[in-house]
Amino acid sequence: MSSVASEVAESLREYAFWLERGMADTHRIKAYRRAADVAAGLTPREVDGLHTIADWQSLPSFGPSTAGFATEVMHGATPSKLTKARAAGAEPLDPGGAQLGGALRGDLHTHTNASDGGSPMWEMAEVADRMGRDYLAITDHSPRLRVANGLSRERLFAQWEEMERLQPDHRCRLLRGIEVDILADGALDQAEDMLAGTDVVVASVHSDLRGSSETMTRRMVAAVSNPHTLVLGHCTGRRLQGDGSWRPQSQFDAEMVFSACEMFGVAVEINSRPERRDPPMPLLELARDLGCLFAIDTDAHAPGQMEFWSLGAARATVAGIDEDRIINTWPLESLLHHARRRRP
Template sequence: MPALPTPETVLREYAFWLERERADTYRVRAFRQAAEVAAALEPGAVPTTEAQWRALPRFGPKTAALAAAAVAGEVPQALADRRAAGAASLAPAGDGLRALLRGDLHTHTTWSDGGSPLWEMAEVAEALGHEYLAITDHSPRLRVANGLTRERLTAQWEEIALVQEMRHVRVLRGSEVDILGDGSLDRSDDLLAGLDIVVASVHSDLNADADTMTARMVGAVSNPHTTVLGHCTGRRLRDDGTWRAQSRFDAEIVFAACAMFGVAVEINSRPERQDPPLELIELAKEAGCLFSIDSDAHAPGQLDFLSYGAARAVEADIEPERIITTWPLPRLLDHARRHRS
């Protein structure tokens, strides 16, 4: 994070720490909206006192205090406290493996259902030491998540090129592509060929019978463009502490297909997913699968969730060499293109 604070950077960093600790979305949004207001101010119009900041839209007592301290050249105590708390690992058991992870192949931005723009996700990924970051916003069928049409996806590629000019982290063209009912992918072959990374995931008809779901997943895994099988069971932890049930499928067949076609089984790091569960990670390991530890981040602070996934991989005793997100970028990209003509 910047050594010299500005109102915008202080507010964005405070939001980062809130996201990392899984604070309520409405709390995070308040700081990010205030940061946008601060970023839009002309140099001569920047307030200097808390009262002046409070007079601006989107500013309340907390955001105004942070901004005023930044203008005074101070690191606000509230931010210093967040930094101190954030120095502790999210999942110490995974720290050794987390240090070996070079990147993240599953992230979302405001192009679909993420909470921050592409440039900010790339900026924070670089600050966290990532060598590469795949932007994998949703495909068009998932309208509830503002999935990207053909036109919007190609426009996103243009933004990726612009952001890449300002960043050292390699920003990869990606997409989380819906697995359709017949096992095909929710993208045309020409667009799939233009992607660096394809995460294939089931988001619909999660209660289908096991035979149907198995056939869908095997169809997607056999697609030559598929890099990663995303959150394969679809389970989620609800607010009341119960789990949304796992999809039913023949895991031995699906994982055998993953091993055959070289598709990595995602270890999804989101705390409310923890997908797949440990017994399925171990089954995939026995089947000879590769793995990809991904954050599935929808906000910058969630990029650090990789620690959770690393801890689960350690628990399952997965060898680092079998985790494609430990690989250097050239090897990763060669693997992703292995079946493409």
């Protein structure tokens, strides 16, 4: 690949990153990422024939916008839209989370394109490196969540092998993780031996969210009591919908569930996604008062969404949660020791 093609590809990816950070339209983001992939594969001879917007637009996956962007980069200019995006990204999404966010050593809930994320593991790892993270858990979905392309046993093994290949190229420690679905009886949707091979298990309810309070409470307490569970993910399941209304949160005995989390040392996730903000503040304060541990997670499905950390950190700050109760402010060895505390 020529140096010019590399610069074009990197610039296109960077702009896609800023679009992801701002929750831009998915199709627009994919257009820039597809164009970046094409640019990255160009030979020096192919690049020599690209001088105008029309030249770039003749390539697969390049439309008027991406072709214009690439032409500016090729002629030594920084596209104005990239300059504006960099300026907007200079500050955290929520400045209220800056101080606490500075203590975060890693992210315990992220997704790749092996499941329902938008980018490969190597790109997520590169962003974690740039952010100065000490560790990054890749927590793609478990098998039964087919709508999110959940990983079978074989695909999860393959992901671990890929992780081993990538690790020498990255400063941050890549952690074997899974966001495992909590099944109807409270069991975790993955085989015991596979769970035992993970570093981080985030247990989340994704189905039958409108179950009775008694049913949901039993499911969640059973999952929290599992010795492999490290984090209880987005506990209420609430989500901001396209019309501006919230998908109703699941009903459960929050005091019982959070008391179980405190008893078993399971962290209550402070999900940083702007359309989740889960748990809501009254439940977050209840978990605080009951002595729970917490994890501020981005639940990133794309590299730019790893910037969501400040949104969760700001909510933790408002709730008055002490830094030492947030497990992803802990050093790696302390985190891993805690994750394995109840395993056979």
